[in-house]
Amino acid sequence: MSTPMLEIRNLHVRVEDKTILKGVDLVVPKGEVHAIMGRNGSGKSTLSYAIAGRDGYEITDGDILLDGQSIVEMEADERASAGLFLAFQYPIEIPGVATMTFLKAAMNAQRKSRGEEEMKTPEFMKAVRAAAGDLSIETDMLKRALNVGFSGGEKKRAEVLQMALLAPKMCILDETDSGLDIDALKVVSQGVNHLRAPKRSMLVITHYQRLLNHIVPDRVHVFSDGRIVKSGGKELALELEAEGYSAFDEAAA
Amino acid sequence: MTAPNTAKRTVHLGEAENTLISQLLSAGARGAADELAASGLPTRRIEAYHYTDLKALLGEVPAIAEEAGQVGPPKFRVPGAYRILVANGRIQQSTTPPNGVVVSEAGGSSLTERDDVLVMLNHGLVEKSLAIGLENSVDPIVHIDHRIAGAPAHTAGALRIEVAPGATATVLETFSGSDAAHMGNQGTRVELGDGARFTHIVVDLSALNSRHFHTIEYAVGANVQLRNLLVNSGSALSRTQMFGVFAGEGAHGDFSGLNLVDDGQHNDITLDVNHAVPNTTSQELFKSVVRNRAKAIFQGRIVVSPKAQKTDAKMMMQGLMLSEGAQILSKPELEIFADDVQCGHGSTCGELDAQSMFYMMSRGIAREDAKAMLIRAFVQELLDPIEDEELSEALSGVVEEWLSRPAKSPAI
Ligand SMILES: Nc1ncnc2c1ncn2[C@@H]1O[C@H](COP(=O)(O)OP(=O)(O)O)[C@@H](O)[C@H]1O
Ligand SMILES: [Mg+2]
Numbered sequence: 001m002s003t004p005m006l007e008i009r010n011l012h013v014r015v016e017d018k019t020i021l022k023g024v025d026l027v028v029p030k031g032e033v034h035a036i037m038g039r040n041g042s043g044k045s046t047l048s049y050a051i052a053g054r055d056g057y058e059i060t061d062g063d064i065l066l067d068g069q070s071i072v073e074m075e076a077d078e079r080a081s082a083g084l085f086l087a088f089q090y091p092i093e094i095p096g097v098a099t100m101t102f103l104k105a106a107m108n109a110q111r112k113s114r115g116e117e118e119m120k121t122p123e124f125m126k127a128v129r130a131a132a133g134d135l136s137i138e139t140d141m142l143k144r145a146l147n148v149g150f151s152g153g154e155k156k157r158a159e160v161l162q163m164a165l166l167a168p169k170m171c172i173l174d175e176t177d178s179g180l181d182i183d184a185l186k187v188v189s190q191g192v193n194h195l196r197a198p199k200r201s202m203l204v205i206t207h208y209q210r211l212l213n214h215i216v217p218d219r220v221h222v223f224s225d226g227r228i229v230k231s232g233g234k235e236l237a238l239e240l241e242a243e244g245y246s247a248f249d250e251a252a253a
Numbered sequence: 254m255t256a257p258n259t260a261k262r263t264v265h266l267g268e269a270e271n272t273l274i275s276q277l278l279s280a281g282a283r284g285a286a287d288e289l290a291a292s293g294l295p296t297r298r299i300e301a302y303h304y305t306d307l308k309a310l311l312g313e314v315p316a317i318a319e320e321a322g323q324v325g326p327p328k329f330r331v332p333g334a335y336r337i338l339v340a341n342g343r344i345q346q347s348t349t350p351p352n353g354v355v356v357s358e359a360g361g362s363s364l365t366e367r368d369d370v371l372v373m374l375n376h377g378l379v380e381k382s383l384a385i386g387l388e389n390s391v392d393p394i395v396h397i398d399h400r401i402a403g404a405p406a407h408t409a410g411a412l413r414i415e416v417a418p419g420a421t422a423t424v425l426e427t428f429s430g431s432d433a434a435h436m437g438n439q440g441t442r443v444e445l446g447d448g449a450r451f452t453h454i455v456v457d458l459s460a461l462n463s464r465h466f467h468t469i470e471y472a473v474g475a476n477v478q479l480r481n482l483l484v485n486s487g488s489a490l491s492r493t494q495m496f497g498v499f500a501g502e503g504a505h506g507d508f509s510g511l512n513l514v515d516d517g518q519h520n521d522i523t524l525d526v527n528h529a530v531p532n533t534t535s536q537e538l539f540k541s542v543v544r545n546r547a548k549a550i551f552q553g554r555i556v557v558s559p560k561a562q563k564t565d566a567k568m569m570m571q572g573l574m575l576s577e578g579a580q581i582l583s584k585p586e587l588e589i590f591a592d593d594v595q596c597g598h599g600s601t602c603g604e605l606d607a608q609s610m611f612y613m614m615s616r617g618i619a620r621e622d623a624k625a626m627l628i629r630a631f632v633q634e635l636l637d638p639i640e641d642e643e644l645s646e647a648l649s650g651v652v653e654e655w656l657s658r659p660a661k662s663p664a665i
Contacts, residue, residue, distance in 0.1 A: 049611075052611075052615045053614075053615070054611045054615075055607060055610075055611065056607075075614065075619075075620065076611060076614035076615045077614040077615075077616075077617050077618055077619045077620065077623075079615075080614070080615055080616055080617035081617050085615075086615050088612065088615075091612070092608050092609050092611075092612040094609050094612070094613070094627070094630065095630060096627075096629070096630025096631065096633045096634065097626055097627070097629075097630045101626075102613070102616070102626075105618055105622070105626065106613075106616035106617050106618055107617075109616075109617040109618045109619060109622065110616075110617035113617065113619075145630075162616065166616065166617070
């Protein structure tokens with residue numbers, strides 16, 4: 001078996017003296033899309049932050065491997081350059097930082113750390129325009145400060161735009177469907193599906209099953225109280241929808 | 254409010270005060286010398302100097318500056334500006350002024366006398382002040398390039414800027430000099446004729462071991478549009494005090510400033526805006542970024558006179574602390590004696606936003622670069638209103654230079 005894209009072993013994470021992740025085990029092979037479903041407060045975002053390397057998310061036990069390499073000692077930016085991308089549940093508004101400046105800084109920072117040449121402005125503009133077009137993003141939006149004044153849907157599309165431009169090998173999408181109407185959901189899902197590739201894996205975190213009608217996962221994991229309590233095929237999402245999360249709380253106990 | 258009983262109390266005078274007194278006497282300013290001998294330099298007990306205790310902080314006063322030798326190229330340069338080089342208080346170099354600019358000299362300080370030690374010293378020590386008349390709209394920026402050259406020197410200088418009614422102009426004053434423990438005491442009086450549109454940019458890039466004091470007065474006529482921006486990134490100790498008086502209706506003033514403060518620096522911006530007549534507006538925006546063990550101070554007072562109805566004044570102070578030892582002290586005050594006014598003030602102080610940092614880093618931007626981007630973003634609001642691109646770029650250059658200063662470990 002080839003090296004999985006993401007492997008999480010017995011992950012325990014503490015945030016401000018509170019243990020939130022209590023032994024997560026997860027393997028996402030290359031080219032696969034896995035879904036994590038769980039009720040609010042079960043620790044899904046905490047998992048995504050811990051993988052991405054947020055300050056203050058202390059790993060007290062376990063390991064996270066990206067393409068076979070442990071990343072737990074790396075800074076967030078090093079993890080990004082190693083090919084990890086997190087689409088935020090709540091993208092951050094950063095007044096005073098122009099979206100284009102930010103995109104270019106991010107792309108070139110990653111290129112630089114991989115020893116690649118920096119992208120020139122015309123090449124960069126062309127890439128942005130193409131990716132924005134695919135996601136029905138108005139270029140006007142990109143002239144504004146990063147995420148400032150973006151609607152909920154625009155923020156989520158902007159996240160997928162960044163993902164397309166940065167071309168990561170492991171994408172984590174944290175509730176990318178929340179706050180989207182059905183049309184926006186379709187556009188965003190198409191954007192994500194467009195990025196599915198044999199050398200790229202995805203972890204799609206969601207609260208509702210409806211996203212998984214559009215982004216069809218290879219496997220589904222049920223998350224409860226900081227752990228994966230059940231794993232199965234895509235039909236598990238439907239089962240969850242029908243029976244509710246409480247049926248799975250038993251499994252956790 | 255402790256009004257010191259100057260008549261009887263004997264003040265212990267330190268070395269700095271004695272040097273200043275003898276310098277005042279040599280300059281023939283006996284009155285000022287006597288006054289300083291009686292009261293000493295202000296301490297933290299004097300309200301206006303509460304955060305900048307000059308007696309404790311001033312240190313050694315260097316000898317009065319001699320005529321400067323040849324000085325190097327400017328630290329801050331705006332291509333296309335009309336530049337007057339003033340070295341050690343004397344005009345050293347200027348070319349033919351552009352149309353509408355009249356350069357002359359006058360006797361004594363340009364400042365209004367007031368009960369303030371820096372103003373008193375300026376009056377006592379300045380022999381000749383520079384006068385810039387802006388008789389009609391002037392296109393090029395007028396750049397007064399103040400330098401202190403050579404060995405540690407004490408320089409006092411004064412400038413009067415007179416802007417004719419209806420004229421539009423920009424004056425830039427920069428302060429820099431050789432790497433020595435200088436002390437500079439500058440006075441600038443700006444008189445704005447009715448309907449003038451005036452921008453005044455002041456940049457302190459003095460050596461990091463020097464002391465810089467600057468008193469600025471604005472006499473604002475009717476229907477004037479005034480914008481000022483102060484940028485401090487130099488000096489071990491600095492105090493820039495601004496006194497603005499709205500004397501004609503319909504005028505608006507934007508007062509703004511940026512303190513970029515690093516290890517060991519103590520930079521004080523003190524602002525006093527007086528709305529003396531009805532129907533004037535002002536906006537005050539001051540920001541401080543402080544790194545390592547350093548101090549930024551902002552004192553802002555807005556006074557609205559009893560007859561100054563319909564005054565609209567909003568003052569905001571924002572601070573960004575980048576290290577544990579950083580200190581930002583701010584004291585906003587409103588003194589309102591009219592009833593039909595809109596006045597307010599706010600003050601915020603914090604560290605770099607952790608969520609923003611994580612967001613940027615999660616996209617591959619290294620920690621230090623993410624910090625720099627957030628600091629630039631914090632500062633940008635002050636630079637945005639500057640319309641002249643070359644000036645704006647030169648100001649961004651000051652921010653960049655500050656950001657790229659080698660990180661020091663905070664002194665314990
Ligand atoms: N910074 C924090 N400090 C303390 N507790 C937190 C913090 N962030 C999240 N939590 C707690 O961790 C738990 C999991 O939260 P989260 O990961 O956001 O869940 P989900 O994304 O599944 O809704 C919740 O109980 C939440 O209150
Ligand atoms: Mg969440």
